[in-house]
Amino acid sequence: MKANLVRFLMVGMIVISLLAMAVACGPAPATEVPSEEEAAAEEPVAEEPAAEEPAAEEPAAETRPFVMLASDVVFSLDPAEDFSMGGGSGVMVHIYDTLMTFEGEDTAEIVPVLLAEVPSKENGGISEDGLTYTFHLKPNAYFHDGSPLDAEAVKYSIDRQRALGLGPDYYWANVKEMEVVDDTTFKVVLNAPSVFFLNMIAAPWASRIVNPAVVEANEVDGDMANAYLQDHDGGSGPYILESWDRDLRQITMVRDPNYWGGWDEGPHIDEVVVRWIDESSTIRSMLEKGDADVVTGLTYEDWKALGETPGINAVSYPALFTCQIYLNNLEPPTDNAKVRQALQAALDTESIIEDVMGGMAIPMDSQASKLNAGYAPANGYVTYDLEKAKALLEEAGYPDGFEFTVKDPGLFRESTMVLEVWQADLAKIGVNMQIERVDQGAFYSALQNPDNPEIPMSYISNTMGDFPDAWSIMNYNLNPAMMSPGCCNYSQYDNPRVTELLVQAEQEFDPAKRQVMYQEIYDITAEDVPLIWPFGFKQMVAMSDKVKGYEYSLALGYQYLPLETMTVEQ
Amino acid sequence: MSRFLVRRMSSIVFVLIGISLLTFLIGHLAPGDPARLALGPRAKEESVQRLREKMGLDRPLWEQYLRYISRLVRGDFGDSLLTRRPVLEDLAIYLPASLELTAASLLLCILVGYPLGILAAHYDGKLSGELINTLSVMGVAVPVFWIGIVFQLVFYRGLELLPAEGRLPIGAEAPSSVTNLLIVDSLLAGDWKTLGVVLRHLALPAITLALPNMAYIVKLVRWKIIEARTALYVRTAQGKGASERRVLLRHILPNALLPAVTMTGMLAGAMLGGAFLVEIIFNWSGIGFYVFRAIQAADLTPVLAVTIIVALTYMVANLIVDFLYTLLDPRIRYE
Numbered sequence: 001m002k003a004n005l006v007r008f009l010m011v012g013m014i015v016i017s018l019l020a021m022a023v024a025c026g027p028a029p030a031t032e033v034p035s036e037e038e039a040a041a042e043e044p045v046a047e048e049p050a051a052e053e054p055a056a057e058e059p060a061a062e063t064r065p066f067v068m069l070a071s072d073v074v075f076s077l078d079p080a081e082d083f084s085m086g087g088g089s090g091v092m093v094h095i096y097d098t099l100m101t102f103e104g105e106d107t108a109e110i111v112p113v114l115l116a117e118v119p120s121k122e123n124g125g126i127s128e129d130g131l132t133y134t135f136h137l138k139p140n141a142y143f144h145d146g147s148p149l150d151a152e153a154v155k156y157s158i159d160r161q162r163a164l165g166l167g168p169d170y171y172w173a174n175v176k177e178m179e180v181v182d183d184t185t186f187k188v189v190l191n192a193p194s195v196f197f198l199n200m201i202a203a204p205w206a207s208r209i210v211n212p213a214v215v216e217a218n219e220v221d222g223d224m225a226n227a228y229l230q231d232h233d234g235g236s237g238p239y240i241l242e243s244w245d246r247d248l249r250q251i252t253m254v255r256d257p258n259y260w261g262g263w264d265e266g267p268h269i270d271e272v273v274v275r276w277i278d279e280s281s282t283i284r285s286m287l288e289k290g291d292a293d294v295v296t297g298l299t300y301e302d303w304k305a306l307g308e309t310p311g312i313n314a315v316s317y318p319a320l321f322t323c324q325i326y327l328n329n330l331e332p333p334t335d336n337a338k339v340r341q342a343l344q345a346a347l348d349t350e351s352i353i354e355d356v357m358g359g360m361a362i363p364m365d366s367q368a369s370k371l372n373a374g375y376a377p378a379n380g381y382v383t384y385d386l387e388k389a390k391a392l393l394e395e396a397g398y399p400d401g402f403e404f405t406v407k408d409p410g411l412f413r414e415s416t417m418v419l420e421v422w423q424a425d426l427a428k429i430g431v432n433m434q435i436e437r438v439d440q441g442a443f444y445s446a447l448q449n450p451d452n453p454e455i456p457m458s459y460i461s462n463t464m465g466d467f468p469d470a471w472s473i474m475n476y477n478l479n480p481a482m483m484s485p486g487c488c489n490y491s492q493y494d495n496p497r498v499t500e501l502l503v504q505a506e507q508e509f510d511p512a513k514r515q516v517m518y519q520e521i522y523d524i525t526a527e528d529v530p531l532i533w534p535f536g537f538k539q540m541v542a543m544s545d546k547v548k549g550y551e552y553s554l555a556l557g558y559q560y561l562p563l564e565t566m567t568v569e570q
Numbered sequence: 571m572s573r574f575l576v577r578r579m580s581s582i583v584f585v586l587i588g589i590s591l592l593t594f595l596i597g598h599l600a601p602g603d604p605a606r607l608a609l610g611p612r613a614k615e616e617s618v619q620r621l622r623e624k625m626g627l628d629r630p631l632w633e634q635y636l637r638y639i640s641r642l643v644r645g646d647f648g649d650s651l652l653t654r655r656p657v658l659e660d661l662a663i664y665l666p667a668s669l670e671l672t673a674a675s676l677l678l679c680i681l682v683g684y685p686l687g688i689l690a691a692h693y694d695g696k697l698s699g700e701l702i703n704t705l706s707v708m709g710v711a712v713p714v715f716w717i718g719i720v721f722q723l724v725f726y727r728g729l730e731l732l733p734a735e736g737r738l739p740i741g742a743e744a745p746s747s748v749t750n751l752l753i754v755d756s757l758l759a760g761d762w763k764t765l766g767v768v769l770r771h772l773a774l775p776a777i778t779l780a781l782p783n784m785a786y787i788v789k790l791v792r793w794k795i796i797e798a799r800t801a802l803y804v805r806t807a808q809g810k811g812a813s814e815r816r817v818l819l820r821h822i823l824p825n826a827l828l829p830a831v832t833m834t835g836m837l838a839g840a841m842l843g844g845a846f847l848v849e850i851i852f853n854w855s856g857i858g859f860y861v862f863r864a865i866q867a868a869d870l871t872p873v874l875a876v877t878i879i880v881a882l883t884y885m886v887a888n889l890i891v892d893f894l895y896t897l898l899d900p901r902i903r904y905e
Contacts, residue, residue, distance in 0.1 A: 064740075064741065065740070065741045067740050067741070073863065075652060075653050075654060076653075076654055081654065083609070083610055083613075165614075165616070165617040165620055166609070166617070167609050167610060167613050167617070169617070170612060170613065170614065170617075173614070226654075227655075230654060230655070243743075245744065246660075246663045246855065247663045247664070247666075247667055247737065247744070247750065247855045248736060248737060248738055248742075248744070248855065249736070249853060249855050250736075250740065250741075252741065271741070273740050273741045275736070275740055275853075276853075277735055277853045278850045278853070278859075279719075279735075279850055279851050279853070281719050281722070281851075282722060282734050282735050282851060282852070282853065285722055285723070285726060285727050285734050286734055286735070288727065289726070289727060289730075289734075291734075291740065292740075439602070440866070441602040441603075441604075441607045441866060441867060441868040442600065442602045442868070444603075444606065444607065444611060445602045445603035445606055445607065445868070448603070448606055448611060449603070450615055466612075485615070486615075487611040487612045488611060488612070
């Protein structure tokens with residue numbers, strides 16, 4: 001009996017297991033991604049994908065959608081609301097057209113999209129006083145439903161964005177009024193002249209034009225169709241939003257064959273699925289197996305391993321994002337410029353870039369990274385030199401060093417390791433630096449508390465400007481108008497000459513004169529060291545070597561794919 | 571029994587009120603400005619203030635709580651600052667995914683864990699018994715995220731048997747949604763093909779979530795059976811000539827299983843709210859992932875909603891366990 005009972009239990013377990021396996025391991029249905037043969041690669045990891053001619057004369061049939069895997073999260077596809085750095089903006093750039101955009105892998109030239117040309121003083125698009133901009137639209141643009149994309153639609157879109165005030169309205173803050181002149185012409189009058197107004201509105205989030213008819217048809221309780229547009233299409237772009245399956249974490253777009261901008265001859269990507277996955281190892285496995293075409297959101301280790309995998313290109317590009325360590329310029333000891341110089345002189349950026357960042361970073365030698373227009377190295381930039389650091393501390397009146405705390409809100413994966421390298425070197429010159437991990441949300445809420453901002457002695461962060469010009473990041477970091485509780489002069493730096501130069505540069509339309517002002521700012525801040533710049537980031541992308549036509553966009557970042565010109569070999 | 575039910579239902583309501591108040595207070599006492607976090611550091615203070623007013627965050631705490639409770643009794647969990655949608659709509663998307671994952675894992679725990687525990691007790695001191703015991707220790711000791719990644723490498727990359735992630739393949743459409751439970755919706759639609767696909771996608775995450783919990787059940791069942799074998803009532807039954815099978819089924823198991831049944835009830839709530847790591851690895855859009863993002867963004871309404879749901883799950887599971895007690899032990903009766 002005992003033996004029978006045992007046999008019964010074992011047989012029962014085996015039967016259950018077999019049943020489960022039979023159901024689970026049955027043949028894959030047609031909707032499953034078919035397996036692909038991996039192409040044998042002869043090249044090692046490439047810094048860039050090889051330039052390829054457009055594909056064959058006859059369009060090749062796609063066996064599955066083009067799949068991009070990313071790790072950001074999308075919360076809204078309403079153009080007046082999405083303010084994401086990756087996720088949403090990488091999708092919306094294909095669904096919505098903008099007035100202008102940036103182009104270029106290591107520079108960022110403004111090019112027109114809906115506009116016939118970019119306004120300038122030379123072509124009469126900008127008035128002599130720099131206050132009035134006249135925009136001319138291309139006459140043939142239309143939305144996905146066929147209704148015309150005209151000047152009224154543009155004004156409607158911008159007015160909606162400003163009325164909702166959900167983030168992207170920020171780019172139009174300097175606008176006093178807008179006026180429609182005719183179907184393809186509208187004027188914008190600014191409150192104050194700014195040479196960077198066009199840079200601002202060329203940003204990906206600034207001028208995504210939404211269809212007024214869609215808004216009016218789907219408005220509920222005065223929400224200006226915000227709820228509807230969070231996951232529905234209202235654009236004019238080359239791709240149409242087909243669906244956003246939140247439970248599957250995927251967005252599907254289909255090519256609009258009737259896109260007003262037309263399509264080049266040759267094959268195109270007809271269907272795109274963007275799926276968000278947080279786990280880097282899962283993303284890596286899927287690309288290796290051929291279930292994805294382009295992936296981002298990888299750890300350095302997974303990206304490096306993919307680069308050594310046949311059939312996969314792992315590429316990296318310097319990005320506009322930079323790491324910075326803010327130093328409180330108001331409180332001792334960091335209110336002393338020599339102390340700040342000493343702290344910078346104790347930062348071994350070369351070691352950090354190689355050993356902590358695995359080479360996925362670029363060195364800094366100025367207040368803006370090399371990728372920004374107007375960049376130039378600062379004269380007198382303090383470099384790594386522990387002897388000099390020690391001497392500076394003595395000059396500053398701290399021969400025995402001091403104690404201070406750096407807060408780390410964990411804005412990027414390696415932040416604590418960067419600080420630990422610095423901590424070890426600071427200890428050699430008698431500075432006892434403590435690292436305090438803080439919750440990001442609580443930290444920024446306290447820092448930007450409108451009544452009583454809590455300003456730390458120091459904290460590590462990463463950020464970029466609104467557009468790829470050195471002025472933007474410098475204005476954020478150095479202008480006293482951006483001090484806490486505002487964003488983002490978290491060092492509370494206030495140098496009247498630098499402020500004066502920033503204001504003058506914003507109104508100087510001559511690039512050569514502006515560059516002179518920039519250089520003076522670089523040189524002053526090289527001595528003042530209001531904050532420290534350990535490095536600029538590189539962004540990592542990996543893709544199947546069957547993907548052709550990929551080009552990195554400096555301004556739009558690694559989440560952006562030029563789908564309109566990309567193809568996939570079959 | 572009806573009085574018992576009324577008492578338990580009342581206690582459930584009181585517990586939920588208490589939990590909601592505690593979570594509400596903790597959430598508001600924790601530093602963080604949800605409106606500022608939602609709009610980002612570069613948004614104008616006027617925009618942030620406007621959002622605060624729209625979400626009622628500028629009202630006194632007591633008023634915010636009363637507003638929340640009055641909406642809750644009408645089934646309105648409020649709006650999420652992060653997703654900019656009603657929390658109820660978010661839960662309609664994320665909760666079914668978690669329910670499916672939890673139900674599948676719990677089923678595995680019961681169907682595999684209990685028999686393994688009985689076998690481990692039966693073969694105690696022998697090689698097979700020690701093997702089961704060792705495997706259960708490993709199941710408890712090995713981190714769940716490691717198990718998940720290894721499963722992906724073996725079954726997805728190596729053997730190419732099962733998918734790596736998601737509830738459905740990339741690009742696939744879900745069956746017509748009635749419940750958002752893909753298994754149920756597939757059955758209702760008579761779509762056997764999709765059902766097979768759904769089960770294939772559920773397999774790895776369910777097994778990953780089940781394994782450590784199953785290990786607890788195996789160990790507990792084994793221990794309780796071994797302990798019960800030395801009890802007087804067992805020796806009495808054996809002395810009266812009862813067969814080994816009768817002794818096990820009629821005497822040992824009803825006593826030994828009581829603690830295991832209790833644990834199984836607790837596991838239901840634990841799995842529902844604690845599957846976050848499994849959800850991340852397998853890209854499973856459940857409430858664990860949803861509430862994690864909400865905590866990061868200091869978005870309190872989703873946190874409150876999920877806390878209440880998980881608490882309710884624990885209490886309902888305990889209620890079911892209490893009923894099962896009466897089946898296992900005739901001496902237990904509720905009045």
